[in-house]
Each structure stands twice: as C-alpha cells, then as structure tokens.
Amino acid sequence: MSKEREFYWRRLHSLLGIVPVGLFLAQHLVINHFATRGPEAFNNATHFMESLPFKLLLEIFVIYLPLMFHAFYGIYIAFTAKNNPKSFGTLRNYLFIAQRFTGIFLVVFIVWHVFETRFQAAIGAKEVNFNMMAEILSNPWMLGFYIVGVISATFHLANGIWSFLVSWGITQSARSQQIVTYVTLLIFLALSVVGVQALLAFV
Amino acid sequence: MVTATETKKVKFEILRQDTPESEPYFEKFEVNYRPNMNVISALMEIRQNPVNVDGKATTPVTWDMSCLEEVCGACSMVINGRPRQSCSALIDQLTQPIQLAPMKTFPVVRDLQVDRSRMFDSLKKVKAWVPIDGSYDLGEGPRMPERKRQWAYELSKCMTCGVCLEACPNVNSGSNFMGPAPLSQVRLFNAHPTGSMNKDERLNTIMGDGGLANCGNAQNCVVACPKGIPLTTSIAALNRDTTVQMFKDFFGSDHMVD
Numbered sequence: 001m002s003k004e005r006e007f008y009w010r011r012l013h014s015l016l017g018i019v020p021v022g023l024f025l026a027q028h029l030v031i032n033h034f035a036t037r038g039p040e041a042f043n044n045a046t047h048f049m050e051s052l053p054f055k056l057l058l059e060i061f062v063i064y065l066p067l068m069f070h071a072f073y074g075i076y077i078a079f080t081a082k083n084n085p086k087s088f089g090t091l092r093n094y095l096f097i098a099q100r101f102t103g104i105f106l107v108v109f110i111v112w113h114v115f116e117t118r119f120q121a122a123i124g125a126k127e128v129n130f131n132m133m134a135e136i137l138s139n140p141w142m143l144g145f146y147i148v149g150v151i152s153a154t155f156h157l158a159n160g161i162w163s164f165l166v167s168w169g170i171t172q173s174a175r176s177q178q179i180v181t182y183v184t185l186l187i188f189l190a191l192s193v194v195g196v197q198a199l200l201a202f203v
Numbered sequence: 204m205v206t207a208t209e210t211k212k213v214k215f216e217i218l219r220q221d222t223p224e225s226e227p228y229f230e231k232f233e234v235n236y237r238p239n240m241n242v243i244s245a246l247m248e249i250r251q252n253p254v255n256v257d258g259k260a261t262t263p264v265t266w267d268m269s270c271l272e273e274v275c276g277a278c279s280m281v282i283n284g285r286p287r288q289s290c291s292a293l294i295d296q297l298t299q300p301i302q303l304a305p306m307k308t309f310p311v312v313r314d315l316q317v318d319r320s321r322m323f324d325s326l327k328k329v330k331a332w333v334p335i336d337g338s339y340d341l342g343e344g345p346r347m348p349e350r351k352r353q354w355a356y357e358l359s360k361c362m363t364c365g366v367c368l369e370a371c372p373n374v375n376s377g378s379n380f381m382g383p384a385p386l387s388q389v390r391l392f393n394a395h396p397t398g399s400m401n402k403d404e405r406l407n408t409i410m411g412d413g414g415l416a417n418c419g420n421a422q423n424c425v426v427a428c429p430k431g432i433p434l435t436t437s438i439a440a441l442n443r444d445t446t447v448q449m450f451k452d453f454f455g456s457d458h459m460v461d
Contacts (some may be wrong), residue, residue, distance in 0.1 A: 007414060007415065007416040009416075011446075079377075080377050081375075081418075081421075082373075083372050087423075088421075088427070090422065090423065090426055092421055092423075093372075093423055096419055098423075163420045166420050166438075167416075167437075167442055169420075169440065169443020169444065169445070171441070174425075
C-alpha cells in the first residue's frame with residue numbers, strides 16, 4: 001500500500017469500522033439475543049437471516065471484505081504504535097492502548113469464531129443453530145473466551161465510534177469529545193449486556 | 204566558618220550516550236543542593252566538576268539550552284519519565300533520584316542533546332509561514348478580527364520543543380508521522396487571513412505521507428504541551444478541513460480556498 005495513499009486508507013479503515021462492520025456487530029448481537037427467548041426463537045431468527053436473498057453477496061460485501069480490510073490494516077496500525085502508559089497514564093492513552101489490544105485479540109477471536117461456526121457449516125460438518133452454540137459454550141473455557149471476545153468487540157466498537165467522530169472532524173472541542181466519551185461508554189455497556197446475556201442463554 | 208553539618212545532596216541518574224551510534228548507559232551524580240535550583244543549574248554544577256557518584260572523573264554531561272525561560276524549546280529532555288523543559292523543572296518539585304534521559308524520538312547527538320531537525324523539516328514541508336513575497340508590492344492583507352488574533356496567538360506559542368512528538372505513541376522509529384506540533388501550525392497559518400490563501404496546499408501536504416491521518420487520538424500531546432496549546436482540537440479541526448478538502452479534490456470545486 002502506497003504511503004502517499006495513507007490518508008485515504010486510514011479514513012476508509014475508520015469508516016468501515018462503523019459502516020458496515022459496527023452495524024453488523026450490533027445486528028449480530030441483537031439477533032443472538034433471541035437465545036434468551038429459548039432455542040426455537042433463536043433458530044427461527046438465524047433461519048430468517050440465512051434465508052435472506054443474495055445472502056452470499058451480502059456476506060462478502062457487508063461482512064467479509066470490509067472486516068478483512070479493517071482487520072489487516074488495523075494490525076498494521078496497532079504495530080506502528082509504541083505505547084507509553086508509564087509516562088502518560090491518562091484515560092485516553094489507556095483507551096488508545098486498549099483499542100489496539102482488543103483489535104489484535106478480536107482478529108484471533110473472530111478467525112476462531114468463524115472457523116468454529118460458519119466454516120463448519122460451509123463444509124457441511126455441522127449446522128448453525130442453538131445446539132451448536134450450546135455445545136461450544138458448555139466448555140467453561142470457551143464460555144470465558146466468548147465473553148472476553150464479545151466484550152472486546154463492544155469496547156472496540158464503542159471506542160471506535162469515539163475516534164471515528166474525531167477522525168472525521170465531527171467532534172472537535174475538548175468538551176464535545178468528553179461528552180461523546182460518556183455516550184460511547186453507554187453504548188459499550190448496553191451492547192455488552194445484550195451480548196453477554198445472549199451468551200449466558202446458551203449455558 | 205565551615206560547619207560540620209552535611210550539605211543536602213541532589214541525586215541524579217543520567218542516561219548518557221557518547222556518540223550518536225554508541226550504546227546508552229546510566230551514570231549517577233550527586234550535586235550540592237541550593238535553594239531554587241533547576242535541572243539546568245544542577246547540570247551546570249556537574250559540568251563544573253564532572254565526577255560521578257563513585258568519585259570517578261568523567262566527561263561533562265552534554266545538553267542543549269538557550270533562553271532559560273521556557274520559550275525556546277531547546278532544553279527539552281525526559282525528566283522522571285516525562286518530556287519537558289529542563290529550565291522550568293525545579294529540583295524542589297522533583298522526586299529523587301532525578302532521572303534524566305534524552306527525547307529518544309529524535310536522534311541523540313550526545314547525552315541529553317538531540318537533533319530536532321525533523322520538526323523544522325516538517326514546518327518547511329507544510330509551509331508554516333505566510334507567503335508575502337511578490338515581484339510587486341502586494342499591499343496590505345485582509346484584516347484579522349481581534350478575537351481571532353487572540354485565539355491564534357495561543358497556537359503561535361509553539362516553540363518546536365518536541366515534547367508532543369516524544370509523548371505521542373505514533374511518532375517513533377517505525378513511523379514517519381510528523382507529529383502534532385507541525386499540524387497545529389497548519390491550523391495557525393490556515394487561520395491567518397493571508398495565510399489562508401494557500402490553505403489547500405497545506406491541507407494537501409498533511410493529507411500525504413506521514414501526515415494527519417497517522418494520529419491515533421491517544422491525546423498525550425495536549426497533556427504534555429508546556430505551552431497549553433490545544434493540539435487535539437487543532438488535529439480534530441484539521442480532520443474536518445481535510446474531510447472537506449478530500450471531497451473538493453475528488454469531485455473538483457470552484458472553492459479551493461474558501
């Protein structure tokens with residue numbers, strides 16, 4: 001990737017993190033939440049999603065390509081930083097570091113998650129349904145891994161919304177950035193509750 | 204009359220480096236305490252009598268300085284982990300042993316002395332000035348509102364000291380990010396009524412290699428800046444300006460500088 005195009009790659013990275021990847025995450029967690037209403041409700045919801053027309057195109061252009069660009073360029077961004085929390089122990093500096101750590105962790109988590117669910121279904125080994133998730137999450141280590149994965153994702157999205165608003169010049173003043181910090185904290189908490197409740201519904 | 208009471212000592216641990224390429228090492232020093240001492244006056248004591256804590260004669264410690272009143276930016280170094288000016292670092296306010304290190308974001312010349320050329324190169328690159336030269340008298344420029352001038356004065360306090368670059372996690376040997384200081388200067392000169400006549404050029408420069416997009420919003424710079432310059436606000440404002448500029452460049456516009 002040309003260094004001269006860096007500005008555009010960065011802006012694209014910032015945009016794709018919100019649209020479509022962030023929206024997809026929110027939608028995914030909300031659909032998962034059907035699990036709290038029992039196996040049947042969850043299976044109906046996943047079957048509806050799976051029966052959407054143009055499913056493969058939607059998956060490729062709304063999920064796989066944007067997510068892969070965001071992940072790979074994000075790895076590059078994460079490894080160009082030289083973290084210095086010892087010298088600057090401010091909230092923003094810790095969030096900056098956390099954004100990079102959760103990003104790297106999410107690449108591992110999502111690769112594993114896709115392999116364990118969609119890939120297994122694609123090769124016909126398993127079917128994506130309530131039982132599949134119940135089986136995976138019956139292992140307490142896996143449950144822990146998934147809870148950390150979901151919370152990493154909700155954090156990365158919430159904090160990503162904050163930096164998106166700065167990176168595109170929407171929030172400029174210190175006060176506007178402060179207010180958005182609180183708003184994104186609420187988004188983080190709300191999405192985390194939705195995501196973790198759904199996970200616990202499988203146990 | 205000499206009294207038997209022991210004089211108070213100030214302890215130092217200084218990260219030294221003999222040549223730009225050689226390995227850095229720590230050397231400990233103790234100097235006699237005087238009231239109202241700052242790091243520079245302590246370094247001057249060491250220079251007068253370059254003997255380390257073990258009583259061994261050594262080379263005097265090298266550092267950079269000029270104005271001694273926190274307006275030139277030359278004496279910046281890392282003091283107890285924080286980049287700041289050594290002239291305004293008062294011994295009474297520092298925990299001991301006082302650790303001094305060079306700002307390693309920049310090439311180390313010797314000991315605490317660094318080469319800040321990259322910042323001046325960046326200022327040239329972004330054209331951090333108001334072009335007024337012509338082959339004929341260009342006359343007076345547009346008038347600047349007084350309240351805007353007062354606001355711009357705050358941005359003009361930047362002394363290119365390098366503390367914000369040292370504080371920034373994204374300015375390092377693995378990246379060519381120019382850092383917050385030159386970016387804020389773009390905002391300053393784009394705000395100037397005459398300077399703004401070239402604002403698209405400056406914006407296009409910071410949209411290039413090593414420019415604005417490298418900012419990761421850790422916001423250490425604004426905490427570290429000794430002059431209290433609103434660096435993160437400047438960066439966010441430039442983010443907005445470049446967003447607009449990006450669309451103007453892509454679609455074409457009749458309003459390149461307004």
